[in-house]
Amino acid sequence: MDVDYAIVGGGPAGLAVAIEAAMHGKTAVVVERCRGPVDKACGEGLMPPGVARLRALGVEPPAWGCHPFTGIRYVDGDVIAEARFLEGPGLGIRRLALSEAMLARAAALGVTLYQGTEAMGFTEDAQGVTLETSRGPVRARWLVAADGLHSRVRKEAGIDATPAATPGGSSGRRLGIRRHFTVRPWSDKVEVWWGDGVEAYVTPVGPERVGVAFLWSGGKGDHEAFLQHFPALAAKLGPPESTVRGAGPFGVRVARRTRGRVLLVGDAAGYLDALTGEGLSLAFESAEALVAATLAGTPARYEADWARITRRHLLFTGLLLQVARRPWLRRRVVRALRRFPSGMEGFLAMNTGHWSPFRALPSVGAVGIGLLTG
Ligand SMILES: Cc1cc2nc3c(=O)[nH]c(=O)nc-3n(C[C@H](O)[C@H](O)[C@H](O)COP(=O)(O)OP(=O)(O)OC[C@H]3O[C@@H](n4cnc5c(N)ncnc54)[C@H](O)[C@@H]3O)c2cc1C
Structure with a gap:
């Protein structure tokens, strides 16, 4: 099959690139190893810029899987600090709901979805790229690596990825796990409950659902055990309604975003930490920049755009990590x-x-x- 974009990974970043490309009249194939809506360990808080991008992509999240939030609340023992977003609300969105809505939008725009399909190696020549998949080869003008934190395409493209320096010490790289609970959201904010060595992120993600994600450094994590660090939070929760999912380690520094006809987007392009809940927004903004740069025939411009989009996040998240560790x-x-x-x-x-x-x-x-x- 011949297309403009072969996209490895049907997560939020890959689907955003496909939708953006299709909205510009280009053809795209998304190769995703999972079938149906894709779940993932995530805090599921979409910050206001991400909400705006999702709207611009024409994606309409289903009401069953989302809930707006107006800002952030920090809870540190009995000290509570909170603030609202000045530019409008964010959106708590269950990953299954986000995936369902993005898949529907992509399909409606004519994007080809190869679900249940594994992407393997690729070869590149002057005219394009041939991606090998478990369904056979896909020939494309551009190959987009949207295959997450531990990207295989990135590795095969020979792009270096190293653990980002652990801020403030050597207590290991950060990891995350999440679970959902059936309870009416009690707050219109995403709550960050600070503990020593672990934080809880509580996001409303439906009319009767909140997600609780924990982030910590070092060894294995146990959702139930972490919850015991926060008895006042545990007392607010209803029964669990999803299994525990984990992800990490975070903190991947990637040497570059482009090599020839290969472009990296989303977590594959580099990721620091989930502490400020911006992975989705950055993925959507980068997807827009990636498509603009390739449409203009100047893929190198994407590198500069990516740096501009992520600069503030990297600085702010790096600072907050330093604080969190002390x-x-x-x-x-x-x-x-x-x-x-x-x-x-x-x-x-x-x-x-x-x-x-x-x-x-x-x-x-x-x-x-x-x-x-x-
Ligand atoms: C605990 C935790 C909390 C977080 N909280 C937030 C938050 O509140 N807000 C926020 O914005 N972000 C948050 N993030 C970050 C956010 O989840 C990521 O930034 C986001 O998922 C990145 O999307 P992606 O599409 O780049 O990667 P992914 O979502 O990882 O998608 C990659 C896709 O590629 C597919 N794939 C991989 N390899 C292949 C292959 N060879 N062939 C076919 N398919 C393949 C995978 O199946 C997957 O579906 C959090 C992350 C974690 C772990």
Whole structure:
């Protein structure tokens, strides 16, 4: 089969590239090893820029699997700090619902979906790429690696991927697990419950459902055991309604995003941590940039665009990781954010790109004063 884009991976990044390409009149094949809507360990909080991109892609998430949220709440013992997004709500979205909606949109636009299909090696020549799959070869102008954190295409393209430096110490790389509980969401915010060595991310993902994801460093994790670190949270939950799923380790630094006709997007392009819940938004924004650069015949431009899209996230997430690893500092920061809620609003607005760092300066300054005087 001959197409413009052969896309390995039918997760959010791969489907976003396929939809974006089809909206520009291009042909795409998505090769995904799973069948039907794809589930994955995820905090499932889509930040406001991701909501805007999803809307621009014409994807309509089903009501059964989503719930809006207006901001972020930090819970550190009995200290609570919270702030709203200035640019509008985010969306808690069950991965199965996101996948279902994106698959429907892609199919409606004429994207070819090879589900239950494994992508194998590829060869490249001056005119295009031939991707080998368990269904036979696909010939394409561009090969898109959207095959996640441990991307095989990236490896076969000879692009180096190394563990990102562990911020603040050597207690191992970060991992995540999640599970869903049947309960009416009690908060209109995504809640981050801070503990020493583990954080809980609580996201409303349906009219009667919340997801609880844990992130931690080092060895094996047990969802039930982690929950016991947060008895006040455990008391709010109803019965579990999904099995535990895990992912990681995070922290993959990738040397480059393009090589010849191969382009990397989503987690395959590099990923730091789920701490600020931005993987989906970054994947959607990068998908748009990838298609624009290839349509213009300037794939190298994508590298610069990717750096621009992810720069703020990498800086902010890196800083927050440093804080998370130092309980004394974390407690001080959460107390300062509680004293200066407008400062926390400014941080959120800067992190999502709604405010420039310059515009956020007074907010950051206020939190800084809170830190020094708290
Ligand atoms: C615990 C946790 C919490 C998170 N919380 C959030 C959050 O709240 N908000 C947020 O925005 N992000 C969050 N993230 C990050 C987010 O989940 C990822 O950034 C996102 O899933 C990246 O999408 P992707 O399409 O690049 O990769 P994936 O979702 O991993 O999709 C890759 C796809 O490629 C397929 N594939 C791989 N290899 C092959 C092959 N050889 N052949 C065929 N198919 C293949 C896989 O089956 C998979 O479906 C979280 C992540 C974790 C682990």
